[in-house]
Structures are given as structure tokens and as C-alpha cells.
Amino acid sequence: xxxxxxxxxxxxxxxxxxxxxxxxxxxxxxxxxxxxxxxxxxxxxxxxxxxxxxxxxxxxxxxxxxxxxxxxxxxxxxxxxxxxxxxxxxxxxxxxxxxxxxxxxxxxxxxxxxxxxxxxxxxxxxxxxxxxxxxxxxxxxxxxxxxxxxxxxxxxxxxxxxxxxxxxxxxxxxxxxxxxxxxxxxxxxxxxxxxxxxxxxxxxxxxxxxxxxxxxxxxxxxxxxxxxxxxxxxxxxxxxxxxxxxxxxxxxxxxxxxxxxxxxxxxxxxxxxxxxxxxxxxxxxxxxxxxxxxxxxxxxxxxxxxxxxxx
Amino acid sequence: xxxxxxxxxxxxxxxxxxxxxxxxxxxxxxxxxxxxxxxxxxxxxxxxxxxxxxxxxxxxxxxxxxxxxxxxxxxxxxxxxxxxxxxxxxxxxxxxxxxxxxxxxxxxxxxxxxxxxxxxxxxxxxxxxxxxxxxxxxxxxxxxxxxxxxxxxxxxxxxxxxxxxxxxxxxxxxxxxxxxxxxxxxxxxxxxxxxxxxxxxxxxxxxxxxxxxxxxxxxxxxxxxxxxxxxxxxxxxxxxxxxxxxxxxxxxxxxxxxxxxxxxxxxxxxxxxxxxxxxxxxxxxxxxxxxxxxxxxxxxxxxxxxxxxxxxxxxxxxxxxxxxxxx
Numbered sequence: 349x350x351x352x353x354x355x356x357x358x359x360x361x362x363x364x365x366x367x368x369x370x371x372x373x374x375x376x377x378x379x380x381x382x383x384x385x386x387x388x389x390x391x392x393x394x395x396x397x398x399x400x401x402x403x404x405x406x407x408x409x410x411x412x413x414x415x416x417x418x419x420x421x422x423x424x425x426x427x428x429x430x431x432x433x434x435x436x437x438x439x440x441x442x443x444x445x446x447x448x449x450x451x452x453x454x455x456x457x458x459x460x461x462x463x464x465x466x467x468x469x470x471x472x473x474x475x476x477x478x479x480x481x482x483x484x485x486x487x488x489x490x491x492x493x494x495x496x497x498x499x500x501x502x503x504x505x506x507x508x509x510x511x512x513x514x515x516x517x518x519x520x521x522x523x524x525x526x527x528x529x530x531x532x533x534x535x536x537x538x539x540x541x542x543x544x545x546x547x548x549x550x551x552x553x554x555x556x557x558x559x560x561x562x563x564x565x566x567x568x569x570x571x572x573x574x575x576x577x578x579x580x581x582x583x584x585x586x587x588x589x590x591x592x593x594x595x596x597x598x599x600x601x602x603x604x605x606x607x608x609x610x611x612x613x614x615x616x617x618x619x620x621x622x623x624x625x626x627x628x629x630x631x632x633x634x635x636x637x638x639x640x641x642x643x644x645x646x647x648x649x650x651x652x653x654x655x656x657x658x659x
Numbered sequence: 660x661x662x663x664x665x666x667x668x669x670x671x672x673x674x675x676x677x678x679x680x681x682x683x684x685x686x687x688x689x690x691x692x693x694x695x696x697x698x699x700x701x702x703x704x705x706x707x708x709x710x711x712x713x714x715x716x717x718x719x720x721x722x723x724x725x726x727x728x729x730x731x732x733x734x735x736x737x738x739x740x741x742x743x744x745x746x747x748x749x750x751x752x753x754x755x756x757x758x759x760x761x762x763x764x765x766x767x768x769x770x771x772x773x774x775x776x777x778x779x780x781x782x783x784x785x786x787x788x789x790x791x792x793x794x795x796x797x798x799x800x801x802x803x804x805x806x807x808x809x810x811x812x813x814x815x816x817x818x819x820x821x822x823x824x825x826x827x828x829x830x831x832x833x834x835x836x837x838x839x840x841x842x843x844x845x846x847x848x849x850x851x852x853x854x855x856x857x858x859x860x861x862x863x864x865x866x867x868x869x870x871x872x873x874x875x876x877x878x879x880x881x882x883x884x885x886x887x888x889x890x891x892x893x894x895x896x897x898x899x900x901x902x903x904x905x906x907x908x909x910x911x912x913x914x915x916x917x918x919x920x921x922x923x924x925x926x927x928x929x930x931x932x933x934x935x936x937x938x939x940x941x942x943x944x945x946x947x948x949x950x951x952x953x954x955x956x957x958x959x960x961x962x963x964x965x966x967x968x969x970x971x972x973x974x975x976x977x978x979x980x981x982x983x984x985x986x
Binding site for chain 1: 684711713715718720724725726728729730731732736751752755756760761762763764766767769770800801803825
């Protein structure tokens with residue numbers, strides 16, 4: 349599998365950026381319910397990582413995982429309609445932004461609980477090994493999830509059974525509002541993961557090519573029976589943890605500004621040159637039209653709220 | 660019909676389902692090489708191999724999360740949780756993830772996952788190895804709860820649980836595992852949500868499940884010689900609940916006692932009593948009785964434990980109270 353072009357990466361990242369801009373507007377005007385966890389500044393990780401996966405590979409992501417969902421190939425219309433609580437959404441309005449599922453694209457769920465989707469991917473990877481179907485599973489989580497017991501149980505078992513899993517940790521330096529040095533006894537995440545007996549690699553998470561490269565290598569290792577890999581993607585959330593957090597009370601403005609200048613979209617746009625603006629404009633338009641379509645979609649029939657607890 | 664133990668009956672159901680459906684596999688602690696703490700998985704690894712009978716580390720949250728992922732990927736996993744008490748370290752996976760995934764996905768995802776576990780007291784296993792925690796799982800929608808009391812029902816309900824397209828918590832009772840009984844050979848299915856009227860009666864309905872069914876049987880026999888006609892109903896599964904059988908029985912006897920081993924507060928008895936008084940208030944001739952564990956942790960010493968858990972004498976007393984008879 350060849351690496352996507354710079355233009356293709358930018359399109360993916362700009363789509364995520366546009367989606368978040370639209371969602372912010374909708375949230376501020378009260379048309380979007382619930383929490384909104386943005387991934388601004390982190391767009392290169394989903395773009396690079398998902399480019400190394402096949403549609404049939406498994407994925408779980410976090411409540412900040414809509415970029416992965418889109419990059420995995422799930423329908424923008426289905427995702428937007430779900431985020432807006434519409435009947436045409438991926439989950440018919442029952443899941444919302446934190447609970448996106450699309451089994452046809454290997455998406456086993458985004459999750460509202462930190463670290464909770466990690467075991468699912470390890471289990472799906474177990475079935476891939478059982479059936480020898482060559483699939484791999486990728487689970488993305490943040491540096492905060494590294495302190496959840498479930499994540500460590502899952503990492504241990506993936507290494508024990510030599511399962512085709514990529515543990516992709518987005519290290520954006522803050523677990524919600526708490527910096528690493530105040531939440532991690534050992535801030536060296538590679539050491540913590542490699543202690544389970546798997547390769548652990550750090551990568552510049554603001555460069556989609558580099559992310560693609562390391563994930564591709566991990567995917568190849570998994571497909572060939574070589575077991576799991578842990579990848580730490582260094583990145584930065586240039587906005588708050590969620591819509592009500594400005595993100596400035598626990599970080600300096602200088603630090604935020606420095607990362608904004610280093611944002612993956614800025615970096616890639618500079619590399620592409622004048623064509624970048626056009627790509628970004630196109631993504632804006634594409635997403636805006638999708639938002640209009642989603643807003644015009646029907647609301648779920650209230651009676652459906654009481655249905656579907658069991659299959 | 661031949662007699663086998665409750666544990667052997669579960670083993671037969673597992674073997675049968677593993678044979679008939681290649682998507683069924685098992686995952687849990689000490690289930691493969693060792694054959695299970697209570698021998699429920701004895702011999703399965705030899706027959707089905709280590710790929711389908713998988714020993715895990717002591718990581719309940721981890722392997723239940725894996726079972727969920729495997730179910731989403733098309734398998735029909737059976738996860739063994741050695742003690743129901745250990746579910747408490749995995750509640751996020753069970754109740755936030757396994758139970759909710761079908762609904763949260765708008766029906767797109769199915770979770771055909773059976774968690775086989777074992778609970779209950781009377782053995783001096785003390786506060787962290789003696790609990791019946793079914794009420795916790797009934798409170799959160801999305802997981803079925805099955806509580807057999809006989810070897811035959813254990814086999815039939817376990818097969819039905821594994822074939823169900825939903826998460827099921829199948830609770831064995833440690834006092835029942837060595838109980839012998841007649842069990843049909845070959846395929847045997849008992850549908851979830853079907854209560855069993857063990858003994859018809861006219862004076863009072865006793866609703867119970869799991870090990871306390873056996874205690875109630877003895878009491879009911881004894882009371883019949885004193886002219887008290889008890890209708891003894893084994894609920895067998897608590898979600899789904901066989902409301903029709905409950906309703907018919909209450910409409911016949913007009914008096915109800917609910918017996919269970921778990922605690923009273925926010926428990927099954929309180930829940931059933933609420934449903935019965937809401938829907939059958941005019942049928943009742945007496946307040947609904949509940950005989951349950953006292954609301955304290957399960958103590959260790961024999962004399963203390965029997966003070967807390969339902970006993971035959973306590974059940975007898977409770978039945979007579981509902982009857983309005985002198986105790």
C-alpha cells in the first residue's frame with residue numbers, strides 16, 4: 349500500500365477541521381446537544397493512521413474519535429446525522445457523538461469511557477488470529493488512558509497471545525486538564541508499553557506521513573503474525589478538552605501558540621503550496637453541505653427510544 | 660433418565676454448543692488447562708483445543724472487553740467469570756459496554772456474549788466470595804440474567820443463553836454445582852423467560868430462583884403436611900421475566916412471598932413486589948413478603964452466616980406470616 353499523497357492527507361485533515369468548526373457553531377447556537385470534544389491540532393494522527401488500514405480492519409476510538417471514524421471511511425452524512433441526533437444517523441440518534449458504530453467499516457465503537465474500547469479491539473484481533481483472515485485492529489486512546497487498568501490488561505493480553513493490534517496513543521501532553529507530570533509516575537510512555545513485551549515507537553503526530561509510516565509497519569507486523577505494537581504519537585490539542593474548557597487555565601498562551609504554528613494543517617499546507625487553500629475550501633464546502641443535509645434530516649420517532657434494548 | 664451433576668450439565672451444554680457452532684469459543688481464568696475452578700469446563704480444551712478454550716490472565720475487565728470485541732467481530736463468546744464477586748472489577752465493560760452496545764449502536768451491533776459465573780453463599784467463603792449480585796445486573800438495561808436451580812435447567816438454559824443474540828449473565832450457585840439430577844442427553848433447550856411451576860398450590864405463591872429454590876422445596880413439602888398449599892415458582896430467568904406465570908399464580912393464590920439469597924434493599928424482591936402491587940393490587944389479600952439476606956456483608960463464621968442468609972426455618976416463618984397464621 350503506497351502512502352497517500354500530501355493532497356489526500358490535507359483533504360482528510362481539512363474535512364475534520366471543517367467538521368469541528370461547524371460543530372462548534374452548532375454547539376454555540378444550541379443546535380448540538382451534549383459535550384463536544386474537539387481534536388484541533390491533532391488531525392494528522394487519524395489521517396496518517398487510518399490510511400494504513402483496510403476497510404475490514406477493526407477500529408475503536410475515543411469520544412474525540414470522529415476524525416478516525418471519517419478517515420476509516422464511514423459516511424460523513426451518517427456521522428453528522430448521528431452527532432445531530434437524527435433518525436438517519438449511524439445509530440438512529442441513540443448513540444450520539446461519543447458512541448459511533450459502523451461495523452461495515454470495522455468501527456467497533458467510539459467510547460465515552462477513557463480507555464474502555466481498548467479491550468474490544470484486542471478481542472476482535474483475537475478473532476482475526478483464530479480465523480487467519482489477516483485483519484488487524486487499531487485502537488486509539490490518549491495519554492490519560494495509559495493510567496487505566498483496563499488498557500494495561502488489554503496490552504498484556506495482546507502481547508501474551510501475539511495479536512495483531514496497534515495501540516495508538518495520542519500524547520497531547522494533557523489528560524483532560526492535567527499535565528503528564530502530575531498524573532504519570534513515569535512519563536515515558538514507551539517504557540510502560542514495552543514492559544509488556546511489544547515494540548514501542550514514538551512518532552511526530554503532527555506529520556501524517558510519519559504517522560502513516562509507523563502505523564503501516566505495525567500493521568504489516570500484525571498481519572504477518574508478529575504481534576502488537578505500541579505507538580506514541582506526539583501531538584497537541586490546540587483547543588480545550590471540551591466546549592466549556594478554554595484550555596488556557598492549565599496551559600500558557602505561549603505554549604498553545606507555539607503548537608498552533610506547528611499545527612499539522614499549517615505544516616502540510618506550507619509543503620503543498622498554493623493548492624492547499626483550494627483543498628481546504630473544498631473540504632469546508634463539502635462539510636457545510638453535509639451539515640445542511642443532516643440538519644434537514646428527520647428526527648427519530650420518540651417511540652424508538654423504548655425499542656431495541658435487546659436484539 | 661441418567662443423573663448427572665449441575666456442573667456436568669453445564670459442561671454438556673458447553674460441549675454441545677461448541678460442537679454445533681464453530682463461532683462459539685470460551686475465554687476465562689483457569690478454564691482450559693486446569694478445567695475450571697468448579698470443573699465446569701473439564702475436558703473442553705482436550706476436545707476443542709487451546710484456540711477455542713482460552714486461558715486468560717487474572718484480568719476480568721480485559722478479557723470481558725475482548726469477549727465484547729470478539730462478539731462484534733462475529734463470534735459467539737462464552738466468558739467464564741470465576742466468581743460473580745469478580746464482576747465488580749469489570750463493571751465498566753459489562754454494564755457500560757457489553758450491555759449498552761446494541762442499543763447505543765441503534766441496533767447495528769449485536770452482542771451474542773454469555774458470561775458464565777458462579778455466586779452465592781452458605782460455604783463460609785465470606786464477604787468477597789459469597790455474593791449473589793443479580794440485582795446489579797437487572798438494574799441496568801441490556802443484559803439478560805439467568806439463574807437456574809436444577810441440573811436439567813442449567814443445561815437447557817445455558818444452551819439457550821449461548822444461542823441468544825444478546826449478552827446473558829448465567830449464574831451458577833456454588834451450593835448447586837454438585838447437585839445431581841435427571842438431565843436429558845443430547846440437545847436440551849429451556850427458553851429464557853419461562854418460569855417453572857414446581858408445585859401447584861392454592862394458598863400462597865412463593866417466587867424464587869437459584870439455590871433458594873431447593874430450600875423452598877423442602878419447606879413447601881413440610882408445610883403441605885400441615886395443610887398449607889404453596890404454589891412454588893422457580894423464575895429461572897430474571898430478565899426476561901415470565902410475568903404471565905407470576906400473574907396467573909398471584910391471581911390464583913392472592914398471597915405472595917418472594918425468596919432470594921441476595922440483599923433486600925433495591926433487590927429482586929422489592930422490584931417484583933412493586934410490579935405485583937402496581938398491576939395486581941386488587942388481587943392481593945395480604946402484604947407481599949420478602950425473605951432475603953439481611954442487608955449486611957456476608958460474614959464468615961457459620962453461626963454468623965446463617966444469621967444473615969435465608970434458611971428453611973426463616974422461609975417457613977415468612978410463608979406463614981404471609982398466610983396470616985401463627986408462627
